[in-house]
Amino acid sequence: MMYDHKTSFESAGRQTGIENTPFPTAFPELPGQNEELIQDFVAYSRQQPFQVERAPEVASRQPDPPPFTRPTIPPVMHSRRRPLWLPLVISLIALVVVFGGVLGYTATLSNKGGSASPNTPQLTAQQQAHKVAEQFMTAFKAKDYQKLWSLLHPEIQKQWKNQAAYVAFQQARYNAYTFHSYTFGKEEQRKTWINPETMQSYSNVLHIPVSLKLDLTEPPADTTLLADDVLHPSRIFQNLPLIIQEMTLKGKEKQWRVLAGGPADPEAPVLPPLQPPAQQLAVPILMYHHILELPASASALDLSLAVSPQQFEEQLKYLKQRGYHAITFNQLFNALYFGASLPEHPVILTFDDGYTDAYTNAYTLLKKYGYTGMFYIITEKIGWEGQATWNQLREMLANGMQIGSHSVHHVDMGVTYLSSPDQAFRELQESRATLEKNLKVPIQQFCYPAGEPFRSGALSTQQAVVAQLNKAGYVGSTIAPGETGIIQDSQQPQKLFRIRVDGRYGLDVFTASIP
Incomplete structure (x- = not known):
């Protein structure tokens, strides 16, 4: 059903309990609203009929919204005008800082001779x-x-x-x-x-x-x-x-x-190659025992084993004047196995048994002439009367000397092996372990006590003892004459020849024994 919109509005008002509410002919002015648009809308709404559905019961009239309040804008505060000289001062300060940094960085590069980052911390x-x-x-x-x-x-x-x-x-x-x-x-x-x-x-x-x-x-x-x-x-x-x-x-x-x-390092432990090259080198290895003055009444054997300090110094002086260089066993094996070069006129100086005079006389004179030496130690006797102590051996080692094994009890290795292979192996293994434990260095060199089994033992016994030496971790072993010579062979590292220095003879015999 079509109604006039004014009549319908008033009727709807009575039905909802809002009586005597006239139809609005004008709207209150709203801030910022276009008045002409509002009047056009009112005129249009009066001309157009519309349907009104029954409104639900309203308990009471809703309160009017609060009036619109325009926000207050604080007034603009005008700062005082800055002095004209202030930007100039700030610019000058910045220029000084930058220029000083450039000079400092340039000086750093100049001192170091290369490029560097100014932010890189210096290492201690x-x-x-x-x-x-x-x-x-x-x-x-x-x-x-x-x-x-x-x-x-x-x-x-x-x-x-x-x-x-x-x-x-x-x-x-x-x-x-x-x-x-x-x-x-x-x-x-x-x-x-x-x-x-x-x-x-x-x-x-x-x-x-x-x-x-x-x-x-x-x-x-x-x-x-x-x-x-x-x-x-x-x-x-x-x-x-x-x-x-x-x-x-x-x-x-x-x-x-x-x-x-x-x-x-060349003095690090030697690892023999699985297939050693065939190599022979002429390197005299001199064998000493005592460096000690003995009375003329001493036995012939004792006199032969003792070179007086005066004789020993004469021999060292001769070697020095002729350009001999004392080398280490590592140098020898590095040359035999890996092609390292040796100095001209190489020689190795060895001292058996580890007597006290090895420390007091031999070591002192070796240092004086700038020579190293190898000292073969009987581990059971360390610290005995007439034998070097652990502290003496440590000092010698720290000052360029070398240390090797001479077994635990200075036994004939051939006879011991034939009696008990296990005992023979313990002589090799335990002496090495004792030296390594107390000196804190690898021990890879051995000296046969009395040169046995290479002086009188059978070939089969020699081969058996050599196999034990290899198993115990020794790289090289020196014999005592019997057999003698200066040619060292890479194929026989456990049979290195030596020249015995006899204390009964003078310098002429010594010089004739070495090339």
Whole structure:
């Protein structure tokens, strides 16, 4: 049903209880509203009829909304005008700061001789040393021997013909092995370190023990004749000395360089190759016992075994004047096995039995002439009257000397083996273990007491004892005359020849015995 909209609106008002409410003909003015649009809307609504449905009951009229309130805008505050000189002062200060920073950075580059970041913190000397140690061992683990060469001390580099010779030696030495990991031990500042290969002393060095885990890459099918150290080399590659020293290179700042390379050093434990090359070298190995003055009434045997300190010094002086270089057994085997070069006129000086005069006389004179020596020790007798003590042996070792085994009880190894192979093996194994435990160095050299079984033993006995030496981890062994000579053979490392120095004869006999 169609209604006039005014009548309908008023009727709806009565029905909802809102009576006497006239239909609005005008609307209150709203802020910002266009009045013409409102009037048009009112006129239009009066002309158009519409349907009105019944509105629900309303309990009461809803309250009118609150009147619109225009927000109050705070007045704009005008600041005082800044002085004209203030920006100029700020600009000058900024310019001074920037210019000073540039000068300081330029001076830093000039002092360091290279580029640097002004934000890079400076490393302490200890941190720089550790950085070099890490670089060296990381390169070694990766078998980057060129990098190793670049980190060596210049004095160590001089011991090699050139970089190529050093790299070739390292490659031949570790070609059959895989490196797994390395660890550093507790570092120690030391006043001096002596290079046993040159007997040169270096001051203010950092000693860092290094342990290396390594294995044969391809172990052979038959390992019965291999030394345990070849099969399980990690045991002897423990706490090897990495010695580094801070030095000034030409035209550069101070840098740390490596003197002794831990497992990469030529004096690290020797790992004999699975198939040794055929190599012979002329290296005299001199055999001494006592360096001691004996009365003329002493027995002929005692007189033959004792070289007086005066005689010994004459012999050392002769060797020095003729350009002989005392070498270590490591140097000998590095040359026999891996092609390392030897100095001109190499010689090895050995001293049997570990007497007190080995420390008081032999060691003292060796140091005076800059020579190293090998001292073969009877472990049961260490500290006995007339025998060297552990502290004396440690001092000798720290000052460039070498230590080897002369068995536990100084027994005839051939006779002992024939009586009890187990007892013979214990003589070898226990003497080595005792020396390593107390001196904290690998022991790889042995000397047959009285030269046996190579003076009077059968060939089969000699072969059996050699097999035990290999199994016990010895790399080389010296005999006593009987057989003598100066030619050392890579195929017979457990039968190294020596020349006996007899105290009953003068310098002329001594000089005639060596080339």
